[in-house]
Amino acid sequence: MSGFAVIFARDLKLALRQSSDSLTVVGFFAIAAVLFPFGVGPEPGVLARIAGGVLWVTALLSALLSLERIYASDYEDGTLDQLTISGTPLALTALAKAAAHWATTSIPLIVIAPMLAPTLHLPVEGYLPLLAALALGTPTLSLIGGIGAALVLGARRGGVLVSLLILPLYVPVLIFGTAAVEAGLTGLSVQAPLLVLAGLFVLALTLAPWATAVALRQAVQ
Amino acid sequence: MDRFFAMGGYAQYVWPSYALALVAFVGILVVTRSTLKKREAEFERLKRERQDG
Amino acid sequence: MHKYANPTVFMRLANAVLPWAAGACVLLFAVAIPLALYASPADYQQGDTVRIMYIHVPAAILGEMVYGLMAAASATYLIWxxxxxxxIARAAAPIGAIFTALCLITGMLWGQPMWGTFWVWDARLTSMLLLLFLYVGYLALGDAFEDQERGEKAAAVLALVGSVNIPIIIFSVEWWNTLHQGSIFKMNGEGMKVTVSPEMLAPLFTMMGAYVAFFVTILVLRMRIEILNAKIRNARITQAAAPMVATQAAQAR
Known part of the structure; x- marks a missing residue:
């Protein structure tokens, strides 16, 4: 377990030292969400109807934006080679790195989402489901994203490529994430979509680190 | 004959579908064959160069 | 079975299959197209639009099956x-992508007269669209590396990840679709459900056979291309390793 803790702490420290990276992601999230009223008009009814979806889609794109940095710098400076031959299983390393990515990008998003929600006229009943869904869904995004980030190491146009690979895989999270918000608004059971999100998280937790490890191993060969 | 081409009034949907399928299939075939020819020629050239050297 | 894992042995077999596949492809299309367009009856509800089914359904089935083949081949590659x-995986992917695209576009052309709109966010259409995106990602990743082998491996991992995700995607899209059924679009009546009469089965199956034969033909040709690519690369590497030879060749040119 110590290997996990060491890598997690290291990535966290690196991210805090370059906190502008995380802030850029938050800034992107805020600006992208605020663009929608300009696109569809300021009518509160329309905005309230799409608020959950807008916040989810922009959160998803923000998470995507920062994926590349999970492995790119470690790949370039050779740290990744060290990590693959160190005693820590590579899947555990992948898990630690995904966890650090989640902590440094998604937690800020979850914090700022309730501040953006009023500008989109999200009804009060939607707040709690939105936060719960984001908390349960964004770890899955980081885990799946880790696979993509590992796959494009050394590729041309890695940043754009990773979105192409990963976005279709994000659709289930998006569907159940927005469904939770909508359920909150319409008085349906919020529990069902949240449970599915939890299920997706568990599935990603068990499978994604292995896939990432395979991808990393062939990247450093 | 006209009735055949009219497709019961749905000509504008049926014929483009078939035309598209035709274009797709012929397209794949032409592209694949020309690529194959190109690669074969390139490989032959490389082989000859090596023999000459 | 291991005998066929050797590319040379396999390609000998594949080259023997090629003329038969190509012949079957021509023959089956020659039978299927008149059957589909002329000799089969129009549907009592959908009229002549049902003829789109004969090119749409095989494209859908092959689009899905080729991804399955790709994923299986990728697993074989990564494990053994x-x-x-x-x-096989690399050669099959572009054909599968085109089948999927063909399925989507013919589906739209079928949807307009039947549903009154080119596109509905129907569970099957949406899943096929996402399948197309998976293909596009796979193809883009395979071509994104200087080192061919690196691209092959990365794409193989992606194909496997995609194949694990496909059931999840289909499940969530279906769930999403039933959730929004009322608010998005009311499908008229049975939607695209066709009560397939025996006269329709003949063109459908011959067309299906023609598609499969076409796929096999192109697959073998594309595998030849991939093998040649590898040979050309090797030849280049040996040339680079012997600069003497390379300079002589350059002078000779």
């Missing part, structure tokens, strides 16, 4: 390091 499996 059979170079041949990587060849």
């Amino acid at each position: 390091r059979h170079q041949l499996a990587a060849l």
Whole structure:
């Protein structure tokens, strides 16, 4: 377990030292969400109807934006080679790195989402489901994203490529994430979509680190 | 004959579908064959160069 | 079975199959197209639009099956390091992508007269669209590396990740679709459900056979291309390793 803790702490420290990276992601999230009223008009009814979806889609794109940095710098400076031959299983390393990515990008998003929600006229009943869904869904995004980030190491146009690979895989999270918000608004059971999100998280937790490890191993060969 | 081409009034949907399928299939075939020819020629050239050297 | 894992042996077999597949393809299309367009009855509800089904349904089935083949080949490649499996996956992917695209576009052309709109976010259409995106990602990743082998491996991992995700995607899209059924679009009546009469089965099956034969033909041709690519690369590497030879060749040119 110590290997996990060491890598997690290291990535966290690196991210805090370059906190502008995380802030850029938050800034992107805020600006992208605020663009929608300009696109569809300021009518509160329309905005309230799409608020959950807008916040989810922009959160998803923000998470995507920062994926590349999970492995790119470690790949370039050779740290990744060290990590693959160190005693820590590579899947555990992948898990630690995904966890650090989640902590440094998604937690800020979850914090700022309730501040953006009023500008989109999200009804009060939607707040709690939105936060719960984001908390349960964004770890899955980081885990799946880790696979993509590992796959494009050394590729041309890695940043754009990773979105192409990963976005279709994000659709289930998006569907159940927005469904939770909508359920909150319409008085349906919020529990069902949240449970599915939890299920997706568990599935990603068990499978994604292995896939990432395979991808990393062939990247450093 | 006209009735055949009219497709019961749905000509504008049926014929483009078939035309598209035709274009797709012929397209794949032409592209694949020309690529194959190109690669074969390139490989032959490389082989000859090596023999000459 | 291991005998066929050797590319040379396999390609000998594949080259023997090629003329038969190509012949079957021509023959089956020659039978299927008149059957589909002329000799089969129009549907009592959908009229002549049902003829789109004969090119739409085989495209859908092959689009899905080719992805399955790709994923299986990728798994074989990653686990047993059979170079041949990587060849099959790489050669099959673009054909599968085109089948999927064809399925989507003919689906739209069928949807307009039947549903009154080119596109509905129907569960099957949406899943096929996402399948197309998976294909596009796979193809883009395979081509994104200087090192061919690196691209093959990365794409193989992606194909496997995609195949694990496909059931999840289909499940969530279906769930999403039933959730929004009322608010998005009311499908008229049975939607695209066709009560397939025996006269329709003949063109459908011959067309299906023609598609499969076409796929096999192109697959073998594309595998030849992939093998040639590998040979050309090797030749280049040996040339680079012997600069003497390379300079002589350059002078000779």
